[in-house]
Amino acid sequence: MKKNKPKYNQIIEAAVEVIAENGYHASQVSKIARKAGVADGTIYLYFRNKEDILVSVFEEKMGQFIEKIARGISEKNNADEKLLTLIEMHFRQLADDHHLAIVTQLELRQSNKDLRLKINHILKPYLAVIDDIIKEGTREKIFRDNMNVQLIRQMIFGTLDEIVTNWVMKEEKYDLLEQSSDVHEFIMSGLSAKK
Template sequence: MAKRTGEKYDAIIDAAVRVIAEHGYHNAQVSKIAREAKVADGTIYLYFKNKDDVLISVFSEKMGSFISDVEEALQSVESAVDQLYTLIRIHFERLEKDRRLATVTQIELRQSNPEVRKGIGEILKRYLDIIDQVVENGIRQGVFRPDLDVRATRKMIFGTLDETVTSWIMNDYKYSLSGQVEQIHRLFIDGMRK
């Protein structure tokens, strides 16, 4: 298998996002992805085992980049209240900027098989760990209630962000996703404050 870097690899990943968003995962044949990426069908198999591997790689590349951006942004933010705001803002801005990626991550990944879900679960854990750290920071800083269950709070935060994006997609992007940041942040903070 070829090294997962370079122009062709990046072209395949980007093409997969476009094709899956437009046709749905089950109708996104490898040949369509190859055509969109302007590579031969066989080139896909130099980088990926199968279509499931393409989907896992799309999530790994795009979500990995997103998680790295969140980690980097949070390094310069001390207050847990501001960290949570930053996390919500980046989450919504990134997906609002790339509607196709939002469709793939929110809709198509949910319809995939157990192998794909397992692959994306490993990547998603890194993001969930960041949310845990923000909540733990807030407790340590004395701005969040000391009795917060970190795991349950993380589920509430991630679940709300996830559902907000899914609802935005299902409503044909009729409103600003970024415009939801203030209200959702306030909702979380009011529920978690000491």
């Protein structure tokens, strides 16, 4: 949410809707402008080019996404609870925002390498949150020692991402949140120190 630039936010919101409804490749700048209620040229007062709109969409939305999760986690006292919170909030936020789910799981992945690299960059803070949970669990001795944090994080993120993507592709026919405890149990057992 950039300062008090109402047009900036109008355009961001319009972009999410247009991409969710039309698909990445059919999302012309003029369509976004029309939905935002501004002229085509106005877009370029707030964004350098079309790619900049898309990067900003992801930036703004992921910013909120991560911030909420980080806040939720900070109230929990151990890695176990934190992981459950992360899973639940990851699922809930996407389940609650139909358009956002389509855009992040399906449409934005069709972008070219450049844009994907930028998206990966934006994703980093979220990956760092996951890393922190892993490290905390190791300190708390509830996770095994000597784990490759980067690999574990890839497995956790890959698991969550694939589950959400499948849910979106199945047109969100079932309850995503219900899966949380199974996923949590799978990951916790996978990392557990006991054995």
